[in-house]
Amino acid sequence: MTHCEFDHHTAEFAADPWRVYRDLRQRCPVAHSTAYDGGFWVLSGYRDVRRCTLDTGVFSSAADDLLIPAENPGRLLPVQADPPLATAYRRVINPLFTASAVAAMEPHIRRYVDQALDAFADEAELVADLALPVPGKVTMRLVGWPEQDWPDVVLPIRAFSTHPVGSPERDTAGEQLAAIRRRVADDVRGRRAGEPGNDLAARLAAGTVQGRPLTDDEAVDTMMMVLFGGVDTTVAAIGNMALYLDEDRELRRRLVERPELVPAAVDELLRYQAPVQGFARFVTADTEVGGQRIGRGEKVFLAWAAANRDPEVFDDPDSVRLDRRPNPHLTFGIGPHRCIGATLARAELRIVLERMLARIPDYRVDWGAVEPTVSCGTTFGRQRIPVYLTRDRHRGEGKQRAERA
Template sequence: MESAETGPGRIDDEWVEKHFDHLSPELGRDLHATLARARSRCPVAHSDQHGGFWVATRKEDILRVAQDWKTFSSEDGITVPVPPGPPMKILPVTVDPPLQREFRQLTNPYFRPAVVSEWEAPTRDLVNRLIDGFIEDGSCDFMEAFARPFPGLAFFDLALHAPAEDLDEVNGYAIMASQLHRPEAMDCLMKLAGWIGQFIERRHREGPRGDVVDAVLAAEIEGRPITDEEAVGTIHLLVLGGLETTAGVLGMAMLRLCEHPEILAALRERPELIPNAVEEFLRLDGSFVCIARTARQDTEVGGQLIRTGEQVLMYWVSANRDEAEFENPDLFDLDRTRNSHIAFGAGPHRCAGSNLARMNLRIALDEIVRRLHDIRLQPGADVGFMSTFNRAPISVPILFMPGERLVAAHD
């Protein structure tokens, strides 16, 4: 694992301990091996890159930071430096409790298991419509044909009740805005925000529908009516928080299924294990890689002194492979009985849409197992990853045995 050469861009022990660069393409290519090295050598390490920041890679230390919002704030930015974007406050991820709780209390009731379960039938219909779009061809780019369009189409329709005539257009904006490596991403981010603003105006004119949009528009924040800017920011987070992350897990899951066809065979034989498989995909292949907090006061984490104003970058994906927490942490184990992963984060900012994400992944995997056979990666496929913040494959070109459309799904 250790390179004989050192120098710029070369990951060695000194790089991990002193010069960790979360934006490094080399880190993106060798993420899990590098994080394993960090856990063993320097689980809380200071990097001199990008003005300096700390890196936490053990689950114990990450939970210490994520759960202590009084000491570690989200208000000064949710990541260490990233490419510049539009000045938009995405709520409530950029505020701390108690204000953060007010925003979360608006949305949480609309993503409870009982609510999400009512969306299962239309979600399954959508999954099969998307599979119908490519199943006769025997090949597709899984990211383009399924993983990226699926979560957004489901969310805009079922959670937001967006106009049917807008679904494809606004989902296109959201898909592109989530792919920060693309030059048109920022333009689509602004178009998405513009659509949300117009959607809010439309919903103000319409009667209530009893959904999360109504809850946001009727909210009071700190004893005053919510502003339009806050409403846009809240809905913006609901949209972007679950699109590329769910797409990323689906893409990584497909890569794993291509590499390990025995997993697919086991799930066909024992479909009752699909929920277990979802949890293992989330643990091993979660796309929500890392996030940062800023220390409000001097404190200690993992034996290191963190001073006021310093940032700590927490690697969720490292915590989920922590040898101290998981037996055989790199093994995909369908019979794993204890799976306390934190793929959805931890603390007050834990993902509000985890129930929806799990349902989407379970139904997608169920239909993929049932309908796609002899799945394999196309020879010479160049997958690549979007960034080191989101472990989403750019492209997953696959081959499979051509199948039949479910015509009934279109009747």
């Protein structure tokens, strides 16, 4: 058995996870860490991660907790289920995430972004002023809650995912998440009792899986997944992209001049700095991965972010290339558990980037004041990204002067 010292909740890891992943891939792509829960396996090579993600029979998601260390903030469906049940749960909410549904959402996303940018002065903090409210309002619209309620949902989810287990901040966030869960449960019960509403709770109250109605718990678990999935990874990705484009101002100039390249940039930046680091799976039968024997009952961490930089699959993986075709990154997962909101997330990120480049193309990051998250065990992002900016408030559209490196 190959052992490694891998702890994805440390400040050292949060500062540069890519160096840690590179070392793992080179020395021990299938390694055993002794941290947490009696230890777990870490998979960092693309082919191993892809294979095990697709093998839902041996590498199961049907568990009370997919986090390392074990901590159950409440079951999330269909994430914590295996096919065919997971597929049945997805069918209930699929209509929210179709291409036509996302297209209908785009004017609202654009409005949310412009509202945020309208409030910018000569200085701004991109996380608090843009990256948090935009996905927050989108998610509120998705589930049918008032837009102004976004901080009540977004801030607890953000705190939970960016602080380590046992910290006061995470404990407080856990209590707030329990309150959100109670609100969801009240909505579901109300819709079942005949309270009017054309929202996600109503859809779930009327939903069926495998020929039977969803239980109250299943309905609540599914709505909680939509809330979780709609928030923190998009928040992190917005910040990551803004930071990278301040480092690579030549790429920023190209995107300002050729906005049709923005979708390719979004996809490549999602590969380059995946906001979701990975998820755990539980092994249901003795198996072998990369020459290592893994026993039934053990836990495996599938490091999608590490797989995205595997040089056996991606040429020059530590560089951002808009001509990367194909780009089979695993940022949204793969197979039956591929992120159901991937199309919506891409639309949000594209619109945020388009509007930033049109309206504040000259923004500059105050790098000395950038703060990483305390922990990135769940998502990789930053806590604060202060920026200085110039822009013409009256020219929201059109070509503006680009920053020239």
